[in-house]
Amino acid sequence: MRRFDIDPNNHTAGPVAGKPDNPTFADLGVHPDIVRALSESGIERTFDIQALTLPLALRGEDVIGQARTGTGKTLGFGVPLLQRLATPGDGTPQALVVVPTRELCLQVSQDLAEAGKYLGVRITSIYGGRPYESQIQSLRSGVDVVIGTPGRLLDLAEQRNLVLGKISTLVLDEADEMLDLGFLPDIERILRMVPEDRQTMLFSATMPGPILTLARTFLRQPTHIRAEAGETGAIHERTTQFVYRAHSLDKPELIAKVLQAEGRGLTMIFTRTKRTAQKVADDLVERGFAAAAVHGDLGQGAREQALRAFRSGKVDILVATDVAARGIDVEGVTHVINYQMPEDEKTYVHRIGRTGRAGRTGVAITLVDWDEVPRWKLISDELGLDMPEPVETYSTSKHLFTDLGIPEDATGRLPLSKRTRAGLAAEDEEDFGDRRRRGRTGVSGRR
Missing domain, CATH: 3.40.50.300 (P-loop containing nucleotide triphosphate hydrolases)
Known part of the structure; x- marks a missing residue:
């Protein structure tokens, strides 16, 4: 060979x-x-x-x-x-x-x-x-x-x-x-x-x-x-990584402000559960953002509708579980947000690898709950990130605004003047004869 x-x-x-x-x-x-x-x-x-x-x-x-x-x-x-x-x-x-x-x-x-x-x-x-x-x-x-x-x-x-x-x-x-x-x-x-x-x-x-x-x-x-000597090394060079210790009740407000950061383009938000993915997407839409979810409780038509809307820019935020996001490769993703911490270092690498691709730079933000700090330390040590202790951070923390270039007057809702994207409803959903709604089981049978 x-x-x-x-x-x-x-x-x-x-x-x-x-x-x-x-x-x-x-x-x-x-x-x-x-x-x-x-x-x-x-x-x-x-x-x-x-x-x-x-x-x-x-x-x-x-x-x-x-x-x-x-x-x-x-x-x-x-x-x-x-x-x-x-x-x-x-x-x-x-x-x-x-x-x-x-x-x-x-x-x-x-x-x-x-x-x-x-x-x-x-x-x-x-x-x-x-x-x-x-x-x-x-x-x-x-x-x-x-x-x-x-x-x-x-x-x-x-x-x-x-x-x-x-x-x-x-x-x-x-x-x-x-x-x-x-x-x-x-x-x-x-x-x-x-x-x-x-x-x-x-x-x-x-x-x-x-x-x-x-x-x-x-x-x-x-x-x-x-084609590359090390997947993690290549990602680290192109992606600026931030890790914050955040309270679960403050995460929605914190994320809403992060999404108003200077230079933010297409953004992927990762969750561990299907329920959280849908909840986060719904909350962001209520706050004025153009967001959509992709997870296993959605039928194929709804999943493809969300992906088409994301690729075309009708929505600029895609909230996804790890399984649903496998294989999604969209150009121009500037930010990746780990709303829920990944299970291990491999998942972390796959998630933040959605940005910082093909020579472009990117930003990766990971929110760590209080009880997840030991697991985060293991990921940091395994990948050599040298970030074992996440900084305690709230939606009002000054360093959050400074780190990410968030306007000082940003609130937890997107200003009306910036709500310029068409949204998920502007993308038609194909009827594959198997539509499923939230709360029902995912698509059955083989992939």
Whole structure:
């Protein structure tokens, strides 16, 4: 297995421009129609992971890409996948991308559709939480690329509605997340259903033992490309972190003032429970903010409505649980707020990694309850943050205003003059036939 490593400290580019000294997509022999589509989206030069992946993947070689979300890996596998398709195809899927979550499924589908819009490529998304009928109809109508979550893909393949016999390119995206969610047995079953003569690309932020075993078993002489030396180190360099010891009863007022900080753009707020996520979102809306929640008690239509509204800027605050936020990758997130403290250092890294991406800076704020201080100290020590004792902080504390650039006259409500966003109601909710309301159980069945 060959291996390439890249120094993340040299990665200083913006979110779409790529590094100024990296080759363009055209330089690497990418199809002119793909180059044209990328250029129209403002993408010309490659990120590090793309610069090393593309020459190998375009030749059909197997690749292991080690990179966290936000480093450009989607185009690292998406461009070769699109370029190697036979178009027009006969309607049987030629490429399969397996992802851990519905949200990432939709995002990858959108990215590939934009990159391949001049190729006449047919792409469909397959995931749980919506009726089988529409997905089966899409497959029967003919597709070239299928992007889906493991459980639903396996269901449709076993029902023979999804034909895998002509798959020539297989991608496993965020493999470590799929391991965490218990999808590894499903992945192995899918891998045994696709032709052995294929190109396989595996992408993962970390390489735990089971993922390495999977790679050794199912990939052929892969090249291991590592796009950053350390996920936590890269985040620390770009993200300013604040940790406050806060009283639970004061958190709503404190958060309302934090959200009026100078330079705040899109913001993600994390909670541990579904109930708290909805409660925080509802409270912020009542205070005049454009907020929406994403959690397991919402039906798929409501979740996608919230994500579309967040990506389009109709709402600028997304309140989410850790499970619901898996795979959500939205450009321009300036602030991450841990309303409830993460369970461990890995969750902390994943949460604050939503900001400070691709060379941009970000702000991460963590609120620690009194009884959580020992657990926070463990996280701080494990990550080398050197912040073992959170500063006692209230919504009236002067240092809060100074740290975050909050106007001195800010109150717990957003002034009417600043309520300029359309809000969640401005984004239509699709009816998937499975709408669930708050307080009911989440989407059932496989993802």
